[in-house]
Amino acid sequence: MNSDLISIIYEITKKFRDPISNKTFDRNNEDVKISHKDGHINIAIIINPNNRSKYDDLSIKLKESLKKVPDLLSVNIILTSEKKTESNNNEHTKFQNPAKNIIAIASGKGGVGKSTFAVNFAVSLEKLGNKVGLLDADIYGPSVPRMMGISGKPVSNNNNKLIPLKNYNVSCMSIGFLIDVDTPAIWRGPMVMKALEQMFNGVEWGDLDYLIIDLPPGTGDAQLTLAQNSKLTGSIIISTPQDVALIDVRKGINMFNKVNVPILGIVENMSYFICSNCNEKHEIFSNGGAKKEADKYNVKFLGELPINKNIRIYSDEGNPICVAEPNDTISIKYSNIVKEIQKDISN
Numbered sequence: 001m002n003s004d005l006i007s008i009i010y011e012i013t014k015k016f017r018d019p020i021s022n023k024t025f026d027r028n029n030e031d032v033k034i035s036h037k038d039g040h041i042n043i044a045i046i047i048n049p050n051n052r053s054k055y056d057d058l059s060i061k062l063k064e065s066l067k068k069v070p071d072l073l074s075v076n077i078i079l080t081s082e083k084k085t086e087s088n089n090n091e092h093t094k095f096q097n098p099a100k101n102i103i104a105i106a107s108g109k110g111g112v113g114k115s116t117f118a119v120n121f122a123v124s125l126e127k128l129g130n131k132v133g134l135l136d137a138d139i140y141g142p143s144v145p146r147m148m149g150i151s152g153k154p155v156s157n158n159n160n161k162l163i164p165l166k167n168y169n170v171s172c173m174s175i176g177f178l179i180d181v182d183t184p185a186i187w188r189g190p191m192v193m194k195a196l197e198q199m200f201n202g203v204e205w206g207d208l209d210y211l212i213i214d215l216p217p218g219t220g221d222a223q224l225t226l227a228q229n230s231k232l233t234g235s236i237i238i239s240t241p242q243d244v245a246l247i248d249v250r251k252g253i254n255m256f257n258k259v260n261v262p263i264l265g266i267v268e269n270m271s272y273f274i275c276s277n278c279n280e281k282h283e284i285f286s287n288g289g290a291k292k293e294a295d296k297y298n299v300k301f302l303g304e305l306p307i308n309k310n311i312r313i314y315s316d317e318g319n320p321i322c323v324a325e326p327n328d329t330i331s332i333k334y335s336n337i338v339k340e341i342q343k344d345i346s347n
Contacts, residue, residue, distance in 0.1 A: 039073035095230040099208035104235040108248020110217040113269040115143040118214040130209040136174030145176040149318020161204040234264040241289035271304035
């Protein structure tokens with residue numbers, strides 16, 4: 001069934017031509033990648049980002065044609081870019097170094113507040129007078145556009161590099177700027193690596209003091225590629241206190257140790273909740289687990305951050321709590337973590 005469906009898809013796509021190269025979109029066209037699952041089709045077309053507008057009409061017509069295929073539940077057209085240079089043969093192309101310090105924010109699993117931490121850490125760094133960039137490397141679940149209150153698409157400069165979008169004086173780049181908000185990035189490993197390289201090397205970051213990378217959760221290809229090919233100053237691991245999260249923290253620690261990336265510290269997020277009615281402290285996900293792991297692996301423990309309704313509200317509004325309420329106790333905690341990291345790096 002799947003092979004038959006792909007054949008039908010190609011019968012339709014080969015009627016269309018690339019508006020730039022004039023190549024037909026058939027099986028021999030290396031710039032077209034088709035993936036499928038349970039009747040859902042994703043077509044990735046590799047383009048030069050400078051010519052993106054010339055593909056808009058093509059995308060609409062191709063999608064309309066494919067919607068007529070029986071048993072096809074959905075169609076996504078993804079326009080992506082892939083640098084074609086002589087160095088493409090080298091699978092381990094080193095990423096450029098756009099900042100004096102590059103810090104990866106990591107977590108062993110999703111849902112522990114890694115992106116929330118990355119955003120507030122970045123704006124706290126900026127508030128201390130640093131030039132800061134924020135790279136959303138979470139290809140499959142980009143959160144930075146929403147949390148930083150940024151919409152729109154980046155444009156290219158005369159050097160064919162993308163100009164990052166800014167808010168709160170932090171330069172930001174995310175795959176969320178390059179694809180529609182409801183379009184999933186259903187890409188295989190090589191395409192993910194190319195996207196990460198494009199967002200790292202193909203962006204005019206300027207002269208940064210810090211580039212903060214919001215890594216995808218886990219310890220897969222994307223994390224390893226960035227850890228091995230970018231000159232990371234170090235990493236910060238985010239975890240919640242319960243055992244099921246700490247199992248993955250150990251994997252993260254071991255991964256960074258294996259690729260010789262210093263671990264700057266561990267943060268215990270969602271460590272406790274202060275009830276607004278009784279003002280009592282509740283440890284919903286247990287407490288102290290991340291500190292025990294930090295002590296066990298001889299890694300610095302950077303502190304506890306609570307569950308707080310305002311963090312969620314401000315994040316949804318695109319207004320990080322460190323900006324919205326700079327004198328709040330949580331904002332002060334972030335500022336203290338930033339100062340601790342800056343002191344350690346300078347030493």
